[in-house]
Amino acid sequence: APPLHAQGQGEEGEQDAALRPKRMADMVGQRAVYERIKIAVDAAKMRGEPLGHVLFDGPPGLGKTTFATCIPRDLGVTLQIASGATLGAPKDLLPYLTNAEAGSVLFIDEIHRLPKAVEEFMYPAMEDFRVDITLGEGVSARTINMTLQPFTIIGATTRTGLLSAPLRDRFQIREHLDFYSEPELTEIVTRNAGKLRLEIDPPAAAKVAMCSRGTPRIANNRLRWVRDYATSRADGAATLKVAEEALAMLGIDPMGLDPQDRKYLQTILRVFRGGPAGVEAIAHTMNTAIDTLTDEVEPFLLRSELVVRSPRGRRLTQLGYAHLGETPPEEFPE
Ligand code: ADP
Numbered sequence: 001a002p003p004l005h006a007q008g009q010g011e012e013g014e015q016d017a018a019l020r021p022k023r024m025a026d027m028v029g030q031r032a033v034y035e036r037i038k039i040a041v042d043a044a045k046m047r048g049e050p051l052g053h054v055l056f057d058g059p060p061g062l063g064k065t066t067f068a069t070c071i072p073r074d075l076g077v078t079l080q081i082a083s084g085a086t087l088g089a090p091k092d093l094l095p096y097l098t099n100a101e102a103g104s105v106l107f108i109d110e111i112h113r114l115p116k117a118v119e120e121f122m123y124p125a126m127e128d129f130r131v132d133i134t135l136g137e138g139v140s141a142r143t144i145n146m147t148l149q150p151f152t153i154i155g156a157t158t159r160t161g162l163l164s165a166p167l168r169d170r171f172q173i174r175e176h177l178d179f180y181s182e183p184e185l186t187e188i189v190t191r192n193a194g195k196l197r198l199e200i201d202p203p204a205a206a207k208v209a210m211c212s213r214g215t216p217r218i219a220n221n222r223l224r225w226v227r228d229y230a231t232s233r234a235d236g237a238a239t240l241k242v243a244e245e246a247l248a249m250l251g252i253d254p255m256g257l258d259p260q261d262r263k264y265l266q267t268i269l270r271v272f273r274g275g276p277a278g279v280e281a282i283a284h285t286m287n288t289a290i291d292t293l294t295d296e297v298e299p300f301l302l303r304s305e306l307v308v309r310s311p312r313g314r315r316l317t318q319l320g321y322a323h324l325g326e327t328p329p330e331e332f333p334e
Pocket residue numbers: 015016017019020021026027028029030059060061062063064065066067156188216217220
């Protein structure tokens with residue numbers, strides 16, 4: 001069997017794995033997505049056919065990798081993990097394709113980062129379970145046609161818009177993962193506190209959930225911090241007071257925004273007078289990568305209606321001004 005490639009996220013990746021649900025049934029939230037995937041998985045199992053290719057999109061930390069690792073367990077098949085960032089040429093992808101057992105899953109994280117040549121190499125693999133390999137060069141070049149086992153590709157990306165239409169269209173199942181509700185996050189925090197053997201009061205669990213920007217990965221990180229704080233500064237138990245103190249020390253505000261989120265809002269307010277401002281200009285001013293803003297910072301702020309996106313750029317909303325304790329200008333557009 002091919003090696004299972006690590007996620008390349010260092011320690012955080014391993015910590016993520018410790019709290020990651022093993023089965024889809026253990027996942028919290030995303031009910032509509034869960035139900036649709038479950039039907040497709042059941043049907044594939046009953047017919048003894050591979051599951052259709054699946055594409056997940058959504059901001060980081062919402063469960064794309066979790067779905068991708070739970071689905072093969074539920075199917076009872078093997079899983080290979082690759083990343084679009086490291087598949088630079090068709091030859092990098094080929095071993096994964098030839099190693100894929102019948103019915104197995106190949107998870108490609110950051111699939112939008114695949115170079116065009118690799119993408120095109122993948123089309124016949126996805127459609128007809130075959131690849132065309134070119135040997136030699138120039139006049140002596142030959143193409144060998146190789147048959148693959150029928151298998152499933154699960155792709156993950158932060159935005160489907162980053163994928164070319166021909167690649168997107170080759171996924172039979174496309175699912176968008178959205179932010180989690182506070183009750184869902186509270187459930188995740190409570191369960192994971194149990195896994196971490198942390199005694200947590202229900203109001204403290206709700207507080208951590210409220211401060212996690214709708215994102216399970218952030219909830220897990222905040223929970224670990226609360227646990228450290230409780231161990232170091234209290235008697236180990238996470239009361240509401242302990243959770244509040246721990247989160248305040250990270251600079252998390254009551255809405256769950258962290259210093260970087262607030263810096264983004266402050267930049268639009270102070271430098272661009274509330275906007276509209278282009279994301280490139282904001283990123284430049286903040287000395288931050290544009291992708292970090294569009295993929296990690298903005299989705300939750302847009303969803304919380306603190307900013308809006310218009311053709312002319314990002315603009316603070318009434319709520320955005322209020323959150324910063326400011327009054328919008330007189331002629332404020334509605
Ligand atoms: P993504 O691949 O979208 O960046 P992950 O699947 O790695 O996100 O999720 C990050 C962490 O959040 C996981 O390790 C897991 O602990 C937690 N998590 C994500 N989705 C769920 C869920 N639906 N239920 C419980 N925990 C979840």
